[in-house]
Amino acid sequence: DAGVIQSPRHEVTEMGQEVTLRCKPISGHDYLFWYRQTMMRGLELLIYFNNNVPIDDSGMPEDRFSAKMPNASFSTLKIQPSEPRDSAVYFCASSSGAGYGYTFGSGTRLTVV
Amino acid sequence: AQSVTQLDSQVPVFEEAPVELRCNYSSSVSVYLFWYVQYPNQGLQLLLKYLSGSTLVKGINGFEAEFNKSQTSFHLRKPSVHISDTAEYFCAVTFNTDKLIFGTGTRLQVFP
Numbered sequence: 001d002a003g004v005i006q007s008p009r010h011e012v013t014e015m016g017q018e019v020t021l022r023c024k025p026i027s028g029h030d031y032l033f034w035y036r037q038t039m040m041r042g043l044e045l046l047i048y049f050n051n052n053v054p055i056d057d058s059g060m061p062e063d064r065f066s067a068k069m070p071n072a073s074f075s076t077l078k079i080q081p082s083e084p085r086d087s088a089v090y091f092c093a094s095s096s097g098a099g100y101g102y103t104f105g106s107g108t109r110l111t112v113v
Numbered sequence: 114a115q116s117v118t119q120l121d122s123q124v125p126v127f128e129e130a131p132v133e134l135r136c137n138y139s140s141s142v143s144v145y146l147f148w149y150v151q152y153p154n155q156g157l158q159l160l161l162k163y164l165s166g167s168t169l170v171k172g173i174n175g176f177e178a179e180f181n182k183s184q185t186s187f188h189l190r191k192p193s194v195h196i197s198d199t200a201e202y203f204c205a206v207t208f209n210t211d212k213l214i215f216g217t218g219t220r221l222q223v224f225p
Binding site: 004031033042043045048050055056091093095097098099101102103104105106107 | 145147149155156157158159162164203207211214217
């Protein structure tokens with residue numbers, strides 16, 4: 001298995017533009033998680049899905065952020081409109097359940113200028 | 114509130130010395146405990162985990178951790194570190210849910 005695949009690896013965009021981050025989880029994993037990592041706030045859980053259904057989105061910062069999982073092999077995190085304070089590394093992770101731990105993707109480094 | 118505390122933001126150590134990275138969590142509910150490592154510009158990689166059973170768990174790269182229920186701790190140890198162990202280490206806990214709550218991380222810097 002190729003692991004959790006995220007794209008793009010790097011994204012530079014101007015303030016106000018729409019940004020879409022993509023994630024392909026490991027086949028057979030029922031859970032998918034989106035995290036954001038910054039120096040100031042560390043690793044923050046934004047949202048997670050179980051069997052393609054959003055379970056907890058309490059970490060989503062505001063309405064500008066949205067996430068979807070249309071099928072078991074694909075998820076997106078969208079920011080519209082983007083702001084400079086959204087600059088961070090965004091990680092996607094997948095899992096078979098709590099006791100198995102998570103497998104993380106390599107992350108998307110987002111820079112909003 | 115359920116939380117994970119890594120008191121040491123940075124730990125400098127010389128090569129071949131032993132190291133301990135501390136992790137405490139705040140809950141009496143059933144927990145699963147994990148340590149992850151993050152090398153520069155990479156994602157997080159699972160080092161080891163504790164689910165149940167023996168309180169001493171061994172992981173990859175010579176690391177081990179001990180679960181102490183009474184002290185709600187899960188400290189990570191290695192008897193002799195290498196330069197290549199320089200990285201960020203994260204403790205993480207599930208508090209009877211599917212969500213992993215991460216600590217703020219400890220930067221291990223190994224000097225020659």
